[in-house]
Amino acid sequence: MTVPVVLAALSLVLALLPLGQGIANLVLYRRPTAAPPLDTAVSILIPARNEESGIAAAVEAALLSRGVEVEVVVLDDHSTDRTAGIVRSIAARDPRVRLESAPPLPPGWSGKQHACQVLAGLARHSVLLFQDADVRLSPAAARLTSGALLSGRSGMVSGFPREETGTLAEALVIPLIHLLLLGYLPMAAMRRSTDPRFGAACGQLIAVRREAYDEAGGHAAIATSLHDGVTLPRAFRRAGQGTDLFDATGLARCRMYRGWREVWSGFSKNATEGMATPAALPVWTLLLFGGHVLPWLLLGWAALDPLPLAAVVLACLAAAAGLIFRLLLAVRFRQSIVGALLHPVGVLIMLAIQWSALLRARRGKPSEWRGRTYQAGPGPGAP
Structure with missing residues (x-):
């Protein structure tokens, strides 16, 4: 030849x-349908650093959750804009919202992992749902996410929201997340094994059982990481905890980056992990x-x-x-x-x-x- x-x-x-x-x-990667127990309560945890343009929409969307009791805890991570004031005004009219302030960032920690570890310690409920500040949950998201978590044996479940794109750079690169995930991760093997090599998650939307989180070492186990979508599920799997994925396209949406500069910087920051x-x-x-x-x-x-x-x-x-x-x-x-x-x-x-x-x-x-x-x-x- x-x-x-x-x-x-x-x-x-x-x-x-x-x-x-x-x-x-695609046969295995589905929207969750299982309902959680009737008394399920969920702590929705949002790390926020200079998020004044979108934090109100994130909190308001979380407060529209139906079918489970929720609290929304926002950790202001030393913002220099109006993030804290916006959340404080929402908390003043809805007792389900709490604004907390992050302690100084310890040496050797990345900002997000430290913020999430602090948030886990502040949460009152046994189901912890970590979401990024640019994620907008649907009213069914907390219920179906906690249902996916509690109806199975996994210590962590994660959903990939609908990734909204507004520029050509975003449309070219961001959808490749789904191509890489679905084209190269053997999900059947992932669900049969706790091998860390099969660990995958979307850092924008992660739900964990508190006891499994503690057993895996929480975000402290990945303190230096900038890529919790890879490193956190691997930490769970090293602790013998299963992790799973679900389609959150209809449950949440997110515009993760805006324009060429953010696309390049955002994908670059954690590429080496x-x-x-x-x-x-x-x-x-x-x-x-x-x-x-x-x-x-x-x-x-x-x-x-x-x-x-x-x-x-x-x-x-x-x-x-x-x-x-x-x-x-x-x-x-x-x-x-x-x-x-x-x-x-x-x-x-x-x-x-x-x-x-x-x-x-x-x-x-x-x-x-x-x-x-x-x-x-x-x-x-x-x-």
Whole structure:
């Protein structure tokens, strides 16, 4: 076989892998339906640092929760804007809301993990629901999330909200979260095992049983981490606690980043705790570039210089497999169709972010987020 045929055959294998895994996972990755016990009470815990533009909407949405008793605890993490005042005014008219102030950040802690650890200590109920300040819960979210947690044996469950996008940069990159999750995580194996390598969560929306949280060491077990979506479920699994995932598309929404600068900075800050490690990133580059970009390059090559028919056919099938999967995810999770059609561009941007983060970490350059500086590098539980 010629080189183009070999490359096209490889690209087809690498494109079919996430498509097949993704279809299987879509059967397992569902919106929760189980109801919690009638006396269930949930502590909704929101760390907030300079969130004046959206904190009122986050708190008000949480207060609309139905079917469970809730308290909403907001930890003001040394904000320099009106965050505390806004929450204080809501608490003055609704006793279910509490505003607390974060103590000074101890050395060696990241801001969010410290805030969440403090919030866990302030919570009054046995179900702890951690949400980011840019998440908007639906009225059914607390009930169905606690139902998913309490109806199973897992110590932690996590849902991926509907990720809203407003710019092309967001539409290209943010939906890749679902592609990576559903295309490459074997959920059936995840549910059968407590192996930390299968640990995955969305840091925007995590619910835990208090006793399981304490047994796993809480956020103190990942004190230095900037990527609780990877490191916290691994901590639970190391403690023998199961973790699970559910589709929160209809239960919560979030616009995690706004514009190109935030997309690059946001995905860069914690990249070295996930994909961007010296061992993992070459493998991810082979999987993503080979399965989602190479087919299109081969088709471009064929347009300029005739290739063997077998290479063209294989490259067409590979390109179609990748595009079909991305469009399937776009429809299922209400994502941008334009972003899906430009799928290879989004993959290239994601890989550029990961390689940039790895090179930055190798040079010892720190990450910056929310006005704080953190030394780049693999976090707890990273491979």
